[in-house]
Amino acid sequence: MAPELTSRAELVKLARALGTTTDDVTFAASLPTRDLRRLRRRVVGALYDEHRTAFRRVAAITRTLPVALNVRIALRAFSPLLAARVAGEMSPDRAAELANRMPVEYLAEACVHLDPRRAGPLVRAIDPGRVLAVVTELIDRGDFVTLGRMMDAATDRMLADLATTISDDALLRIGCYAESDARLTRAVAALPAERLRAIAHTALNGPPDLRAAGLSLLARLDDEHLRERLAGYAVEELSRETMT
Amino acid sequence: MRSDVRDRLRSWLGDDLGVVDGLSERELANLYEALTAARHRQATAIAAASEEALRQMPAPVRVGVGKILGF
Numbered sequence: 001m002a003p004e005l006t007s008r009a010e011l012v013k014l015a016r017a018l019g020t021t022t023d024d025v026t027f028a029a030s031l032p033t034r035d036l037r038r039l040r041r042r043v044v045g046a047l048y049d050e051h052r053t054a055f056r057r058v059a060a061i062t063r064t065l066p067v068a069l070n071v072r073i074a075l076r077a078f079s080p081l082l083a084a085r086v087a088g089e090m091s092p093d094r095a096a097e098l099a100n101r102m103p104v105e106y107l108a109e110a111c112v113h114l115d116p117r118r119a120g121p122l123v124r125a126i127d128p129g130r131v132l133a134v135v136t137e138l139i140d141r142g143d144f145v146t147l148g149r150m151m152d153a154a155t156d157r158m159l160a161d162l163a164t165t166i167s168d169d170a171l172l173r174i175g176c177y178a179e180s181d182a183r184l185t186r187a188v189a190a191l192p193a194e195r196l197r198a199i200a201h202t203a204l205n206g207p208p209d210l211r212a213a214g215l216s217l218l219a220r221l222d223d224e225h226l227r228e229r230l231a232g233y234a235v236e237e238l239s240r241e242t243m244t
Numbered sequence: 245m246r247s248d249v250r251d252r253l254r255s256w257l258g259d260d261l262g263v264v265d266g267l268s269e270r271e272l273a274n275l276y277e278a279l280t281a282a283r284h285r286q287a288t289a290i291a292a293a294s295e296e297a298l299r300q301m302p303a304p305v306r307v308g309v310g311k312i313l314g315f
Contacts, residue, residue, distance in 0.1 A: 018282040027267065027274035035263045039275075042257040047282060051290055057312045077300035079293040 005216040009148075009176045010036040016145050017044045048115045052089065059089035067094075071101045080109035087122060088115040096125035104130070108137040116149050116179075123153035128161065135162055139170045148177025151187065159183070160190040168195075168202035172213040181222045188217070189226050193233075200233040204241070249276045 010033055015022045017040055028036055062070050074083050087095040087110065099107055099122070111134060114122070123131060131154065138147050151174060154162065163171060171187075178184040188196070203214025214234070221227040253264050253276055267275065298306050 018278050019285050020278060020282070024274075024278055027271040027278070030268075030271065031263060031266065035266060038261065039257070039263045042261050042263075043279060043282075046256045046279070047286055050283065050286070054312070061309075061312065073301075077297040079296065081289060082293045082297055085290070 005176075005212055006220065007031075007033045007036060009216065010040060013145055013148075013177060014040040014043065017047065044116060048085075048088070048117070051085065055085045056089045058086045062086065062090060062098075063094070067097050067101070071098050074098065075102065075106065080106055081113045084110040084113035085115070088118040092118075092121035092125045095122050096127075099126050100130055104133045104137050107134045108141065108143075111138065111150065112143065112146050116152075119150065120153040123150060124155050124158075128155075128158050131158055132161060132165065135166065139166060144170070144173040145177045147174040149179060152179040152183050154183075156186065156190075159187045163187045163190055164195070168199045169206065169210065171199065172203055172206075172210055172217060175217040175220070176213045178220070181220045184217070185221045185223050185226060188221060188230070189223060193229075196230055197233045197236070200230060200237045204234060204237050249273060252276065253279070 007029070011022050011025055011029060014028055014036065015025045018025065028039060031039065065073075074086075078086070083106075087099070090098075099110075102110075107130070111119075135147060135150070138144075138150075147170075151159070166174075175184055175188075178187075191199070199217075200214070203210055203217075206214075218227060218230055218234070221230065249272060250264065253272065254261070256279060257264065264272065264275075294310075298310050301309060
């Protein structure tokens, strides 16, 4: 069951990368999860690399202008798509300086278009409070695929702050699309026992997709002890349900 | 399976991506179609966004920036 859930999440991510629906990527459904992930990463790479030269030139121009002017030009003339592609070609510190002065809604939309291979250093350089605001905005939009991608980019501190701030429901759904099992495990490991119990409760009492997200989370944890603990909380929750 | 489709996919996704060899001919054709459509959609979206960006710029800098963008 768990590999099927992970493959399903990969198909959603492949569809997102190709700008289409999951029905249109069933050609890849026969692939093992690992191959599906490799294919998706190559697709992402091919698409992002295609127009890099032009964006690199624009990024070079931004180096000659003051930050405030860059922000004004970007907000006036650049859609979040363009801004994200240019940001991917800028130095992370410079791009973060701009991001720290842009509206959260604009940044959230830009995040969707940010090259995932370059997102890490940029996200880590942005003011953590701003990152949290963008995460909240993306949760409000229900964009858990982008959030799953961002999870890899966040610092440990950001992950811990985010994991304690966001709802169980959001955490479960983001976990489905997390790129790395190790990062996901780290985020979950930072949570106190009461929160893990609450997550088990939310997963088991939620709609089918949330139950599936809970199962997927359990399967993806790469720390056996943590997996056993979470599974134990789920069993406790099930026993409580049976008793009532 | 037309070998040019397989070759084109290899050139886009990398020679060493064994996944391409693991897909059936029909699946490969669908992947090719999806990737071609995605490239087209992306080029259209970037061109539209770039045109809009240029429209927002003062006329004297528009031509120069347009050349830099290459659209």
